[in-house]
Structures are given as structure tokens and as C-alpha cells.
Amino acid sequence: MKLGIIGVGNAGSKIVDKMVEFESLTNRKLCRHVMVINTARTDLTKPDHIPEERRILIGDTHQKAKGHGVGGDVDVGAEVARNDMDEIRRAFDDVDIHEVDAILVCASLGGGTGSGAGPVVINELQKMYDEPIYGLGVLPGKYEGGRPALNAARSLQSFVNNTDNFIAFDNDAWRSKDQTVGEGYEGMNRELATRIVTLLGAGEYDEPTVAENAMDSSDIIRTLDTDGISSIGYASTSVENGDGLLKRFREDHEVQDSSNSAAKINGLVRRAVNSRLTLPCEPSSADRALIVLSGPPSELSRKGLESAREWIENEVDTVEVLAGDDPRENASALSAVVLLSNVTQTPRIEKIQEQAVAAQEKIAEQEAVREEEIADLITDKDGKIDPVI
Secondary structure (H helix, E strand, C coil): CCEEEEEEHHHHHHHHHHHHHHHHHCCCCCEEEEEEEECECHHHHCCCCCCHHHEEECCCCCCCCCCECCCCCHHHHHHHHHHCHHHHHHHHCCCCHHHCCEEEEEEECCCCHHHHHHHHHHHHHHHHCCCCEEEEEEECCHHHCHHHHHHHHHHHHHHHHHCCEEEEEEHHHHCCCCCCHHHHHHHHHHHHHHHHHHHHCCCCCCCCCCCCCCCCHHHHHHHHCCCCEEEEEEEEEECCCCCCHHHHHHHHCHHHHHHHHHHHHHHHHHHHHHCCCCCCCCHHHCCEEEEEEEECHHHCCHHHHHHHHHHHHHHHCCCCEEEEEEECCCCCEEEEEEEEECCCCCHHHHHHHHHHHHHHHHHHHHHHHHHHHHHHHHCCCCCCCCCCC
């Protein structure tokens, strides 16, 4: 797949940066156009793999932002993006849409810039291009508090309603208690980048490598053509990618290797679905599914992939399951990525909505109490002092 990727906000920019890094490490050519947009000047200095000219600062002259961010205020984030839309459009002019199959907008839904400016950017992209516009959003963990949950609940509606598909990543499911906050986010961004690049990078084959079960961008687009929210499963195992005596040994034991490879692939796909998904969900609630098997050609097995696809069809209870190989000559691991498209049974999203309602009620109550306290503080109780106006 040839992709244009846009990171909005600090977290979105870091995800895009990790995607570009992982793409480079695995010799893929997925990200044809890269851009990050932020309201905080200092955050735009953090990416390591994004060219300087592809870093866009918005809100520099806004009364509240002034180049220092929006302080977690989703409404200010949206306002800044609308005010600076001409500058954002000019940045889009550099994107040769004929070179991309789709555009992916990445953001955290808990902060102010990603959750506020992200939907505005997506809405503008939908007006400008006919290609699919996908969203990749990070849901805040419960530990992050009520305000991020409220931002996420509001922003989620806009992301889902305005994208062709929304891929969710839940911080709660991936948080490790033995890490610092910084280490935790770094690890989560790396895990997410691995899954997205492995999934969307399928179908790009270097000659003379040929996939037994060919897959291209149209297969991915077809699976994502459901609207709604999607989740991704992933599992990998190290392999010996040698040559010489090892290669000849494998050729002499082709039948045995084929059987072992099939079992390994089947088990890998099951582990991808049954372990941590980017968004915990009930797989049977998905409309469609897609399997990508990536690794050395010698480790790929048609029988294993067919068996895994049959298992997915039964597990998801749909015949809309596509599967394909992504041969990588020099890969040191065999990996399986499973896309579950348009899942509807997602307990974490329901919890975020409950947390958001509670937070909204608490904010309204606090504001009312505060107004009363201020009035009591400044009002003359005896009525002897007249206000100026």
C-alpha cells in the first residue's frame, strides 16, 4: 500500500515518527508522504525521522495557543485548526495524490490538539480527495483522568463519522506498571507502528520474490471499507533464516517442513487474535477480517494460511476473510497480523463513555459552585457599595 500519513498533536507525531523508523528498519516503502501538525513549537522538535519541512505549526498567533499548545482543550484545538486551514491546505498541496492509495491520520484522542484539530483535518481531507481517509486513534487510559476521557468520547464520534475506517489503540490494554510514563508511551508507539506497517505494507514485493498468496492494497481497502472501528492482532516468532547446509537440509525435508510450517502459522494466527489486540473486543463482532503473514519465503505455507483463514472464518463468523503472504527475504522473524474490521463489542469504549459522562457532570457542578463562591467573595453583603457598571 502507498500511504500518506499525517500525525496531529504530540502523540500522533510520535506514532508517525515510529512508523517511518520501523519502515526503514524493515526495508519497506509504505509512507510516500509524511507530515506532522502541532500547536506546540517545542513538540515539533521531537521527531527523529520527519523532515523539518514536513513539520507544520498551527495556532502560533492564536490568543490561547501562541505556539505553546492548547492545554488539553479540545475546543481550542479545533478552533486553531479551522483558523489556520489555509496553511494546512498549502501543506497538502505537496502531496501528489496519484502516488498514494489512502491517507492515514494519527492522533491521541485524550489531548487537545489531536482530539480537536484531528477531526477538522480529516474533514478537510475528505473534501479534497476521493481516496480513503483512515483514522488511527489512541484512547486514553482510565488512569489518565476524566478530562482526557471526555475529550476522547467527544472526538471519537467525529473520527468515526468522518473517516472511512478508524483503527483504535487502547492505552489501558498496553500499559505496563513497571515502566515510567515515558517508557510506557515509547513502547506502545513502537508496538503500534509494528502492527500498522506490517499490515498496510503487505503487497510490496521485491523481485525475484513472489508471494504464493498475493495481496495488494485493494484487499486492505476492501477489508477496511466498513466504516466503524477496527482492531489489530499481532504475533511473531524468531526463525533461522540461514543458507548453505541449513537450506539444503530444509530442501531434503520439504514434506516435514511443510507440515511444521503449517502448524506454526496456524498457531501464530490464533495467538495474534487471542493475545492483546490494539483494542480489546469480541472478534465475533467484526464484519470482516484480513490476515497478513510476513517473513522469509521458506517459512510461508499455503496450507498453514488456508487453515488459519478457515479458523478465522469460524471465530469471526463471517466468510469475508482475506489472507495473503508478505515474503521478506532477510527477515529474522515470522509474523502474523490480523485486522478485525468494524468491531462492535468493545467494553473499553463503553467505559470511556461512562467516565466521560461522569467527568462532564463533575465539571458542570464544579463550575456552578465556583461561580457561587466568586459571587459571595466580591459582593457587598450590606449593599452599601455600588459597582462601577
